[in-house]
Amino acid sequence: xxxxxxxxxxxxxxxxxxxxxxxxxxxxxxxxxxxxxxxxxxxxxxxxxxxxxxxxxxxxxxxxxxxxxxxxxxxxxxxxxxxxxxxxxxxxxxxxxxxxxxxxxxxxxxxxxxxxxxxxxxxxxxxxxxxxxxxxxxxxxxxxxxxxxxxxxxxxxxxxxxxxxxxxxxxxxxxxxxxxxxxxxxxxxxxxxxxxxxxxxxxxxxxxxxxxxxxxxxxxxxxxxxxxxxxxxxxxxxxxxxxxxxxxxxxxxxxxxxxxxxxxxxxxxxxxxxxxxxxxxxxxxxxxxxxxxxxxxxxxx
Numbered sequence: 332x333x334x335x336x337x338x339x340x341x342x343x344x345x346x347x348x349x350x351x352x353x354x355x356x357x358x359x360x361x362x363x364x365x366x367x368x369x370x371x372x373x374x375x376x377x378x379x380x381x382x383x384x385x386x387x388x389x390x391x392x393x394x395x396x397x398x399x400x401x402x403x404x405x406x407x408x409x410x411x412x413x414x415x416x417x418x419x420x421x422x423x424x425x426x427x428x429x430x431x432x433x434x435x436x437x438x439x440x441x442x443x444x445x446x447x448x449x450x451x452x453x454x455x456x457x458x459x460x461x462x463x464x465x466x467x468x469x470x471x472x473x474x475x476x477x478x479x480x481x482x483x484x485x486x487x488x489x490x491x492x493x494x495x496x497x498x499x500x501x502x503x504x505x506x507x508x509x510x511x512x513x514x515x516x517x518x519x520x521x522x523x524x525x526x527x528x529x530x531x532x533x534x535x536x537x538x539x540x541x542x543x544x545x546x547x548x549x550x551x552x553x554x555x556x557x558x559x560x561x562x563x564x565x566x567x568x569x570x571x572x573x574x575x576x577x578x579x580x581x582x583x584x585x586x587x588x589x590x591x592x593x594x595x596x597x598x599x600x601x602x603x604x605x606x607x608x609x610x611x612x613x614x615x616x617x618x619x620x621x622x623x624x625x626x627x628x629x630x631x632x
Contacts, residue, residue, distance in 0.1 A: 341423040346358070355428040356491075369410050375428055376401075377401045377425070384412065386410070388457055399461055402457070405558055408569035437496055453554045456517070523551070524566070532593050537563050
């Protein structure tokens with residue numbers, strides 16, 4: 332019954348841009364399978380009510396369907412596609428943006444022994460699990476507030492806190508908790524990820540970024556791989572190519588200029604790596620994108 336009501340609420344309140352009247356809550360609806368599409372994951376909880384999606388991060392592949400959830404604790408370059416969606420049974424999903432400050436506040440308020448002990452290893456930045464009944468119940472109660480504008484302002488923040496608590500103490504709690512810990516291994520890697528994203532067109536030495544992140548080069552490289560499923564240089568390449576694709580949408584005739592702008596001095600190398608990433612050279616891929624139906628770039632549902 333919980334999943335049935337979940338689907339009904341999502342179908343009733345979905346908007347073309349996937350936003351809702353509750354800040355940070357998204358609802359997705361897709362009525363056909365789509366080709367693999369690159370996007371940034373954001374820091375998000377995504378729960379599927381109907382349909383399925385496949386997500387690739389480096390050499391890792393995640394697939395999640397009805398009654399399952401995905402958490403992303405770092406904003407990572409991913410490639411996703413809906414694999415179960417049609418006009419009669421569209422893919423329907425719920426998303427909640429995860430804020431480090433809200434998670435940190437809950438961790439500070441937790442009593443001794445309330446939080447499971449963390450392992451020594453830095454967890455992956457993305458994880459998938461079956462959604463337990465208390466988590467699904469809280470998600471459904473949050474969606475019910477879309478029909479209750481008088482209660483929404485007061486109750487929605489409380490239910491969002493409950494959802495975060497269910498995540499923090501749940502199966503993927505180690506991934507979520509590190510988002511709220513200022514000195515966690517994940518926070519150090521997040522700092523490096525943010526720096527690379529902001530300076531993606533510039534060459535860098537891994538040792539320098541490791542030092543900036545407060546880690547030795549060997550620990551940094553090992554933890555970066557654990558969180559992102561990529562080396563720092565591979566991560567930079569993913570960001571460069573995604574930025575190039577966005578730029579080509581508005582400058583389709585300037586392939587060489589776009590390649591240089593994102594950090595490629597060699598046009599042949601840019602075209603070769605772009606084709607390897609997106610399945611077509613820049614000019615042909617740009618034409619294909621102009622004819623595509625846009626959907627919000629996110630890991631949802």
